[in-house]
Amino acid sequence: VTIRDVAREAGVGVGTASRALADSGNVSKESRARVLEAADRLGFRPSFAARAFATGRTHTIGALVPFFNRHYHLAILQGVQAGASADGNALIIYNVENAEQAGKNLRFLASTRRVDALIVVALSTDLVRKVFPHELPFPVVGVDRATPEGVSIEVNHAQGIHLAVSHLCGLSHERIAFIDRFQDPISRQTGNDRMLGYKKALAEAGLPSMESYARLADYSEDGGNQMARELLALPDAPTAIACASDIQAIGAMRAVRERGLSVGDDIAVTGYHDVELARYVGLTTVKLAALEMGQAAAEVAIAMVEGLEPQVPALPAPELVVRESSGATIKAGRGVPHRE
Amino acid sequence: VTIRDVAREAGVGVGTASRALADSGNVSKESRARVLEAADRLGFRPSFAARAFATGRTHTIGALVPFFNRHYHLAILQGVQAGASADGNALIIYNVENAEQAGKNLRFLASTRRVDALIVVALSTDLVRKVFPHELPFPVVGVDRATPEGVSIEVNHAQGIHLAVSHLCGLSHERIAFIDRFQDPISRQTGNDRMLGYKKALAEAGLPSMESYARLADYSEDGGNQMARELLALPDAPTAIACASDIQAIGAMRAVRERGLSVGDDIAVTGYHDVELARYVGLTTVKLAALEMGQAAAEVAIAMVEGLEPQVPALPAPELVVRESSGATIKAGRGVPHRE
DNA sequence: TTGAAAGCGCTAACAC
DNA sequence: GTGTTAGCGCTTTCAA
Secondary structure, eight states: OOHHHHHHHHTSOHHHHHHHHHTOSOOOHHHHHHHHHHHHHHTOOOOHHHHHHHHSOOOEEEEEEEOTTOHHHHHHHHHHHHHHHHTTOEEEEEEESSHHHHHHHHHHHHHTTOOSEEEEESBOHHHHHHHOSSOOSSOEEEESOSSOOSEEEOOOHHHHHHHHHHHHHHTTOOOEEEEEEOOOSSBOOOTTHHHHHHHHHHHHTTOOOOGGGEEEEOSSHHHHHHHHHHHHHSTTOOSEEEESSHHHHHHHHHHHHHTTOOBTTTBEEEOSBOOHHHHHTTOBEEEOOHHHHHHHHHHHHHHHHTTOOOOOOOOOOOEEEOOGGGTTTGGGTTTSOOOO | OOHHHHHHHHTSOHHHHHHHHHTOSOOOHHHHHHHHHHHHHHTOOOOHHHHHHHHSOOOEEEEEEEOTTOHHHHHHHHHHHHHHHHTTOEEEEEEESSHHHHHHHHHHHHHTTOOSEEEEESBOHHHHHHHOSSOOSSOEEEESOSSOOSEEEOOOHHHHHHHHHHHHHHTTOOOEEEEEEOOOSSBOOOTTHHHHHHHHHHHHTTOOOOGGGEEEEOSSHHHHHHHHHHHHHSTTOOSEEEESSHHHHHHHHHHHHHTTOOBTTTBEEEOSBOOHHHHHHTOBEEEOOHHHHHHHHHHHHHHHHTTOOOOOOOOOOOEEEOOGGGTTTGGGTTTSOOOO
């Protein structure tokens, strides 16, 4: 049953039927009612494909995201989803686990105009550029990429880490280590903004910046665990360990406990991202505006599809979330996972 | 640049160009090469919309899922994603937070033929049926719904809970409570299979089934916490608490600690689902084949789109995952979150 | 093996 | 306000 059937049934032309169905004005109340009634009676279902074909818009936006199961990226995605669906757009998620897959997805996306816009989350700009020496046939907006080209939603990671380290300084720690994470070939190049935030916070507190305290580890629990072990085995072991991710921090907390020490009491630990997990394990961390970033990205992308000039909104700054692991709220019940 | 341009450039007809591009046979090697070369030179990108329009297939499958952030559903989704993309299909996720939203999404999906098939995760059959008194214009496959109609991938929750409770019986507990979860208007109607699994396990161990031990609570940390408090305040307090979800179990663990008791040592607690969190808090739980279920659903859906008879594959049975919270591995380092 | 031509179902421009 | 018509870009007959 097509729009033609509906038009015939309603005794109008297809044009009128189309206008009535799309609610695009220029239809008398009467015709409108008859068309709608006829459509309903016939069980008319407009074809998405035909509509997309005729209008050139798929009302779909794509998101290229690494590591489907990383909480932080999921939060961003949730924001993208919200922003997209608010405008009636569907979201297709392209999962990226490695460079090869990223290339495949990107090539596919570029080759068939399946989406109206693409949101690229946390992916290395180099990677994207390598796959697309030329222009993509739709707008692209980046999220959380340190060397952004074109339109991009960014977070100030230097500021974020600065927050955590300053917090530790404020708790009178003088030996503060930082476990950053390795750069991988897929993820965004972060430059060294996190490390800069760490050093800046130390400098502001009048603390020396020691080479042996600035570490790089895998972006994993084990990565954090290993590196924390090394740090704790140092003759001049740190009394506080800031981490570049919550997941590494959880590994570091384990290292502290495995040494027979108490997290928060003997050794302070901080994370980064404020993933859901952090709450349950009492981790002091830095909350990023992941949801808002995703939503902003979707909104900007949609605006670009409409041909508007992209206007990136201001986003909430990183925010310190104090829990037990930094030792600042020990009296509140250390060791007992509790809710905020 | 359309297929017509490509055909002209290659000196062939559009038919030949189409066949060459789609690799659908009946094209001479020579023509094929020329078409491909021309397409490449011109930077031809086939229009997804036009193709979908012409073939009637969108190569997209939809997934209707409640609560985007529930780990268990996410795992299912990851499976769906894998199954769908293996066959070159995209996945559109329709997030459902309440009955109203579910209805809206379903109506939208039904009204515009945007997807080739729909996968309905954990949603109440009643809800779906209420929105669709009639047939949907595409195949629908359910996942984890207790009163399945049509094609559906199911888990044996009675067996799953039975596993956990039997484990507790095996640890010589004699007062074992069970915190089930309320039925909500969106989620699947579970009948009472979980409760049945609990009672069956008790019966097998020769334990009486006490009314005051079988509880219903919110599907949340607080829900589990509240109910565990009540249970622990009982004159004949249980020594073990099985829960219908990991998240409730985490609340229950907190209740135990808040009473000054030790989880695993004084009071055993078990969860259900084995979400990622469970590992970090040392929760003994039951692992469900969420990923496999999702993947199977996608495969079945795709088969149905192709017109094949759906053949639901056998899935891994629920599996007990023993960690510290049940007291079975206390010596392994109680209280220290550790990895398996 | 090939080219021409007929749609797929809708929107939008146009004349009325 | 309305009906007619010309596409949108592809696939798939159908004859040749």
